[in-house]
Amino acid sequence: MNATPLLSVRRLVTTVRLGSKDVPAVNDVSFDLQAGQALGLVGESGCGKSLTAMSLLRLLAAPRVRVASGEIWFEGRDLAQAPEPELRQVRGRRMAMVFQEPSAALNPVVTIGDQVGEPLRVHAGLSKKQAFAAAVELLEQVGIPAPAERARAYPHQFSGGMKQRAMIAMALACRPTLLVADEPTTALDVTVQAQILELLGRLRRELGMALLLITHDLGVVAETCDDVAVMYAGRIVEAAPVKQLFAQARHPYTAGLLSAMRTLDAPSKGDGRKRLQEIPGTVPALGRAPAGCAFADRCGHAAADCRQTIPSFDPLPDGRHHVRCLHPI
């Protein structure tokens, strides 16, 4: 664990302009990702997990949304400070992204083969023909049957699962060291989700690529990741190796999410109907987080100090489990 991490994010703050104010939507986020490892970034909608991913490559709607402070160290450079031409050298080449909606991310009037090969034309200077041939190989690698034929198809001729495979093929084109996958299976059916998760696992093993997986599903993280970070209202509230977090969650929010999932996962015996453990209330809207801990209003463990002090993100004695809570479980 002492090797230099592939990706090291330090105290990242990304703000969103609301009216005349810049409100932090990603707030004081720090994490490390080692080469070849998989980190799951989990949270509910609006918690800032996708924005964290977009901030890494500065794919932001500037100036409304911008990285306000913090460091993003990746392969020896700080992407938070890097000028645009330097970012273009990283995007799609060293660090690639896969999005939730493959239909929205693919160009409907360009063939799959041309799109998958595009990064190679841009970054490796391949000719159109060479890139197309490489695309066919990539499509084969991600498990698309009859790839030479399918490469000539257009996105609308592909099913949702096939489109996501094509997106992954495109992301792999330049052999990136880090793949950022933002809810890659959320729009897919559960049997197709299983296929894509298998594929990501296989590619990671074969190519030694690191994976940053953004998801709302703790089950997906449990099955694919080595480490996990849980976000709530813009901040990471708990981070640990997957086994450790699932064995003993220390933040009340994580514990609540896990408890509901465990009830769902328990074997059904007889009339299996039972109540789920609820987390009362709702996620605070952007810029409306209460003073102190953002989770305090929904937390069964909250004390008076929780409503005044924003807890810091501290390591527990074992050094690998971090939690942002004044009164961890």
Place this chain on the structure above:
Amino acid sequence: MELCQACALIVVQPLVEAQDLVKHFAQGGGLVGGPRRTVHAVDGVSLQVGRGETLALVGESGSGKSTLGRCLLRLIEPTSGLLRFEGVNLLDLAPAELRQARRRMQIIFQDPVGSLNPRMKAEEIVAEPLVIHELATGPGARRARVTELLARVGLPDESLGRFPHEFSGGQRQRLGIARALASGPVFVVADEPISALDVSIQAQIVNLLVDLQTQDGLSFLFVSHDLRVVKILAHRVAVMYLGRIVETGPVAEVYEHAAHPYTRALLSAVPSPDPARRRLRIVLDGDPPSPLDPPPGCAFHPRCPLYASMRDERCRTVRPALSPFLGGADSHPVACHHAGPDA
């Protein structure tokens, strides 16, 4: 829930009963052009829902589960088949009679944003069924009824004057539930009611639905692709694949002793929150096929691991009927030529 003693499966006095229900949509032809083709959305489905019972309809997108749910309310006109609600043949009813029956059956939609009029206040939204069915007449009575409904779904009185956009996603779904309850239904189709909600909010809505059922003895048809939620919410489950039910039975039986290879794959594909228990996953090849061109024989055979190993000609040519498999105590109806606990 009353179960038949002989087979422990058929509900004795079903509230809702469908027999051989079919819904085909025509596609293409006309102005749009292209060859005229038929979408086999619902392809011969029989089911019952008992009083106070929740039947879950699970399946992947395109399996026809939402269409079936709407057919049961005659929101979509079935192409053929039989449909009974409280003993009355729904398909025989004239429009005025159907409107009367609609008071007793309601629907909750997946997307609370798309299904609530953005220009109506919460009070008007919840009162609309009361207006249509001329219930709780008189402004005082109506407001009292609306307030009572809001309280039942856990919304405060201040909600009355608010517009949908002023509510969070979970609250909007509560509003949709209050509207569905307004006319005093006995049967509610809940079409993916929690799929659009955040994880921490889903549990709140699931618990609310269970509480409402306990209090009112409501019957639910719960349409969902989330097998985890179905397990704790439903009494019985029907698994759909390409417009047909391929396996059905009490939840515990189907989940613990799934007999259809598709059900087994579906259950094994659900990610487990326990990293120490990464299960043996059955990964199917390919995607769910299109209901435009359902494969001949068993619609599942092109993706079926059993067919891949056995190559039984029957799977390719003969459509398996939904019949009880004789597997002992955990026997329940399944549509597979090779169904069995060890299949």
